[in-house]
Amino acid sequence: MKNNLFSSLKDDLPAGLVVFLVAVPLCLGIALASGAPLFSGIIAGMVGGIVVTSFSGSQLGVSGPAAGLAVIVLAAIQDLGSFDIFLMAVVIAGVIQVVLGILRAGIIGYYFPSSVIKGMLAAIGIIIFLKQIPHAFGYDADPEGDLGFIQADGENTFSELLNMLNFISPGAITIATLSLAILIIWEQKFMKKIKVFQIVQGPLVVVVTGIVLGMVFQGSDMAITADHMVSIPVADSLAGFANQFTLPDFTAITNPQVWVVGITMAIVASLETLLCVEATDKLDPQKRVTPPSQELRAQGIGNMVAGLIGGLPVTQVIVRSSANIQSGGKTRMSALFHGLLILFSALLIPNVLNLIPLASLAAILLVVGYKLAKPALFKQMYKTGWKQFIPFVVTVLAIVFTDLLVGIGIGLAVAIVFILFNNLKNPYILKNTHDQSNKHFRIVLSEQVTFLNKAQILKELNRIPENTELLIDGSKTVSIEHDVLEIIADFKESAKFKNIDLKLYGMENLDFNGYDDVLGELVVDHAVVKNMPSDEAMETKIPNVLSSN
Template identity: 50%
Template sequence: MIHKHAQYYFRHLKDDLPAGIVVFLVALPLCLGIALASGAPLFAGLITGLVGGLIVSWLSGSQLAISGPAAGLTVIVFNAIETLGSFQGLLVACLLAGILQLALGYLRAGIIGAFFPSAVIEGMLAAIGLILIIKQLPHATGYHGSYEGDESYMKETAHSSFVEFFDALSGVTPGAVVISAVALLLLILWGTPWFKKQKLLKLIPGPLVAVLWGVGYNFAASQFAPDWAVSSEHLVKLPISEKATDFFNNFMFPDFSYLDYLTNPQVYVVAITIAIIASLETLLSLEATDKLDPLKRIAPTNRELKAQGVGNIICGLIGGLPMTAVIVRSAASINAGGRTRVSCFTHGLFLLLSVLFFAYYLNYIPLPCLAAILLHTGYKLANPKLFSHFYYKGMSQFMPFAITVLAILFTDLLKGMAIGLGFGLFFVIKANYSAAITLVQDGMHYVLLLNKDVSFLNKALLRKFILRIEADSTVTIDASKAKFIDHDILETIEDFLSTAPDDNIGVEIIDLYGKEKIQKHEPLVVLNARG
């Protein structure tokens, strides 16, 4: 069995290694920025990225989901550190949140993710794509914004994003525009059929070429045309370790010496909040990742919750931020050709090597070329063809999709998904409402069909159809296809059977319920399909 798994991963190694490098380049500034925004030590974000890549990647049920610090938890973490009085207090809450997630996994709570309609999940992906484009354009033009906003779709609203977007127009720097524009062009060219056919070029991932271009250009520009180079604030900023012990000095441990943390109810409130939001974001990201998976695999959600629980327990023990599965990084991996969990593991491995040995060199990477990679990913997620695809599917699919996109853009992920789910359920109920009962007229004969499940929600529709039946006609009430008929529906039909003779309406009933209940409606003709 182990040999078979090794063969499977080895077969996809040529795709997963380059994809892992791309995700590493994207994740690196985000890990640092999310830690900065959370009011936590910068290294805490890297620890979570390392745990997500090196450990959770192998525990996860998904081959493609990538875990790490989530922008959506920044406000919760920031407030928690303030409320609990220290980062060590947050670590205790993170540890407890992990234990809760582990319990949720064993209680099979992962099934929640399956209740989100396809149109809503696709809407979430499209919204994330649009947010990526809005948030990355400032970096692409040389506007120095916040890292934490770069993949945030939980807390920052569209209003703040659009304000930042327009502010960026006044802060354009020519060097950043050149880097991002050429990088984007390279990514587009690398995705064309001609480039894909070239054996040598196929081995080199487009995003890696974009990064090499950015580093090479900025080095040349700083030497020969300083006005066209990007400044240090637009470069990756990674803490540099002088010696190996510096790396281990950055780890921090939860402080259990103060029993106040375990007797403080606020710790449990924070832990429950982190567990619920991290689990929901993970399940939504997992559903979305499954949609993007080119091999169409379905990840076991309960196993994912257990993996996230273990990840958060480890993060709480060694000084990391709370983690979730993150759709932006997962999408970047898939977009770069990632096919298995080796891509996620590779990104964690490169994070570790970069912190230990290559921090100095990685700090030469300009943010505009990373912005181009995310712009390209954003466009793939929010492709205009996707909008037209749902439009042609009809309003019952397009409206939940479009409303989810708008709701996420103008609120946050959880509120947007809740609104989208509400509209999705409305259209499902509406479709079932119309399809549960049909009335067919042929001259003075009517056929009232009860299809599938007929609930109390269909009572108004049934009454509407009954009122259409004219006097001196005949009616067949056919319930042979109905698997369930609500008591309210039976009661409405019985009321109609009682008054039908007054209008000289002849009624025959097929398979509504037992003969003994119908015999009181003499002289009706009763047919029973089952005998």
């Protein structure tokens, strides 16, 4: 099912507004942590929202400057000697990403197991929640968007919670508490039944309330000072606004060190994007699948543009993407709208944005963090068994106590140990036969199906055309991993939109690992299957497709 950009404006515009409010301080904070001009973060937010979204196939992903690149950017600017030379490296990184996309390198993202991706989401939720508590108390020394365990102010995630007690702001606590109350009330069922509250979103009310209270508190003991507010650079004229954009130093293209930085940023940014793409797709209520190689090309084009006009490197980012999904975004319009809002607000109303207390935004992100790391997620993962739960928990802990890429690497290593142990028992063969004339498709699974087979199985499922019948034959299957069951469960939802009649055969005795209710109703017996064309009949019409791993 194709999603028209204008088909869900009533959902996408409010969601885009929320993402915009979350993105602005993150863009500024990441620029500050990167040792770059503050406006370079705003430029990256514009490019991520407008340029990347225009070329992306992700319906709900939001791109912008990423905290994971801040350390690399900081070191690169210092080593290269100037920001305009660094911008040349950003352009090179973009070119490399476009080439990777053309070479279809995006498929690498499918080789990360589901337990690690869900662990990443939960860890990001915990980190967001913990990092925002100091801002809710009025302590804003650490830049927004710093997701590493060791922070820019010398504290770590947990010591900061003690350190903030020395810098409590009564006004900030009041605004944050009231903002949380508003957001919680807005989530209640009785509020959603009132039409006006379906149009006016809770985060918008929170921001307006924060601005009003900030004005009321001025001149009192509860006053919110400028360093506790959003801080967008303010130009005194249109020419002054244009002067904030910076061209790269094109003569630096022959500098080998610039190429090393460009290649490094391309690899790290691509990995972060691919991980975020899969995580965002899992959060998508419609379970749409983002073409990963197209996303690499879109990110590459975005980084080329960002480097040419003075912006930080961009990736798809999970904080903004999850805020988009939880705010009700339906199509790419929400991300595009957020980018346009960043552009017009920086140009026309920077003074108004600079009245928003960081405590208001902290309340919004506290809710986002909680939703990503709900206790129900940990219960669900525990029920799926130790082979899923242990890599999940290890990934969560590793990311919280290190950083995103290191934590994912540790979680992936643990998951691979479990999978390789099982893969020693049985080889994997995926067999796909189909009869296009009768619109019957059959995918025959092998004895042992693991997350290492995710990419190929997902590719086969995505090839199934609309208005057809698909039989997934597990009669030869002894064990099927949770990750593959999750792909089938997700495909069940997308099949509804494509009018695909999905059936499962030969899986009566398999453990569905928590998907019994979702997949159990799809299981059919031999009486149904015998009316479908046999493998032999179909193979006489179309050559058999055989893949092995």
